[in-house]
Amino acid sequence: MTIFKQELKSNKIQLIIWSLSIGLLVAICVLMYPDMKSQMNDVSDIFSSMGDFTAAFGMDQLNFGTLLGFYAVEGGNMLGIGGAFFAAIVGILALMKEEQGRTAEFLLTHPVSRCRVVTEKLAYVFCMIIILNAIVLLCSVLSILAIDEEVFWKELLLFHLAYLLMQFEIAGICFGMSAFLRRSGIGIGIGVAGLMYLLNIVANISEDAKFLKYISPFGYTEGADIINTLKINTDYLIPGMMLMAVGIIIAYIKYTRKDIV
Numbered sequence: 001m002t003i004f005k006q007e008l009k010s011n012k013i014q015l016i017i018w019s020l021s022i023g024l025l026v027a028i029c030v031l032m033y034p035d036m037k038s039q040m041n042d043v044s045d046i047f048s049s050m051g052d053f054t055a056a057f058g059m060d061q062l063n064f065g066t067l068l069g070f071y072a073v074e075g076g077n078m079l080g081i082g083g084a085f086f087a088a089i090v091g092i093l094a095l096m097k098e099e100q101g102r103t104a105e106f107l108l109t110h111p112v113s114r115c116r117v118v119t120e121k122l123a124y125v126f127c128m129i130i131i132l133n134a135i136v137l138l139c140s141v142l143s144i145l146a147i148d149e150e151v152f153w154k155e156l157l158l159f160h161l162a163y164l165l166m167q168f169e170i171a172g173i174c175f176g177m178s179a180f181l182r183r184s185g186i187g188i189g190i191g192v193a194g195l196m197y198l199l200n201i202v203a204n205i206s207e208d209a210k211f212l213k214y215i216s217p218f219g220y221t222e223g224a225d226i227i228n229t230l231k232i233n234t235d236y237l238i239p240g241m242m243l244m245a246v247g248i249i250i251a252y253i254k255y256t257r258k259d260i261v
Helices: 002-010 012-048 052-056 067-093 104-108 114-146 153-178 186-205 207-214 223-229 234-257
Strands: none
Touching: 002 012, 002 114, 012 067, 012 114, 067 114, 067 153, 067 186, 067 223, 114 153, 114 234, 153 186, 153 223, 153 234, 186 207, 207 234
């Protein structure tokens, strides 16, 4: 697992910065709740009358007057967007960074197969995402305890699991793209994450576009659905995991046959 360890070591600063940035933003949202609690019922009434805007972000089905509803929207936005961008960047850079940094020739002269390189790089990508989500979850729990609220464990863990799987999917798709790239692809990765987020917004607004939820990983991270059903929507999750698997398989096929320079 030399490659795996080296990747983690060389990217630990990036991981710490992203994890603490997202974790602290989520914690700040939670810490703001006591001061905003008395105003949340009025806010809920305002949002409920804003039509497509509230539907776009799933706010029409949540009660902002509760910490759970408040967290699902505010914490979800922070973790959803931040986590998606992080997963996309880590995934898109995983296989192309050796060619970008012109270290591919050095790496491949060692007695290690390309299949093993892909496997260890993939393990590194998933490990980075797991660590980030563990830190964010810890920040969330500590902030909830800090305001003397009861931790809603089942909803919280399901909520964070959904976002973890969403990040795995985006990372898997970008990991597949990474095998085709030779130079900087950060913009492509961010573009993929942003597009997925936009597709889910469109699907929330228009009934005719509901099919987009089968494509966007944000479809199964809707806070309202998780809170109301206490489960992750497998109708959207299964296609998402299939897309992730396709991206990973493509990465193996392309990288093992690629003319690396």
